[in-house]
Amino acid sequence: IVWVRDPQVHKEDFWHTYIDYEICLHTNSMCFRKKTSCVRRRYSEFVWLRQRLQDNALLIQLPKLPPANPFFSLNNPYQVTQRMQGLQKFLEIVLQMPLLLSDSRLHLFLQSQLNIAKMEACVQGQTRYTVAQAIQRCVYETRFPAEEESKSYCDSDCESTASSGLGSSVGPATPIEMSTQNGSPAQQFLATPTQQDQLS
Secondary structure, three states: OEEEEEEEEEEOOOOOEEEEEEEEEEOOOOOOOOOEEEEEEEHHHHHHHHHHHHHHOOOOOOOOOOOOOOOOOOOOHHHHHHHHHHHHHHHHHHOOOHHHHHOHHHHHHHHOOOOHHHHHHHHOOOOOOOHHHHHHOOOOEEOOHHHOOOOEEOOOOHHHHOOOOEOEOOOOOOOOOOOOOOOOHHHHHOOOHHHHHHHO
């Protein structure tokens, strides 16, 4: 299950303002190391993701993104909602396409806080951290739409309680999913302090 929600306006400077959206993913797919995660992304990052996915899967017809509108207004709730729903529909279709689920860029887009340049560098092996380390380092506190009374955390042991409040889509956790921060098996995927500095 993927949600795109909670649009927020950000002001870069006097002339430049943009809006980003929270992307919450809850999955039992074996393709994803983390079963729950949340990140924030803006429209231009979706455009980048679609282009890269298309470059790597030339024979697949990817879903379209909501069109770029030169008259798009951050202050128009209808336009913001329409775009948000279009972005969610795009991700829902992408996540149903098995060939795309192996693309590291998709995983970094959905489960890391890296910007476009750092995602590209990470995928090409030009960073001191791996894709898995970038994803494991993602720490983001949020409330999932279906469980507004409890909080989910995007950290190294988020898999162990991923199904609470969201039905039984995730079965019993394996030992590695039950890990904690005290030197358990999943600890090997966490970035070292030097690598964490590089991620910032």
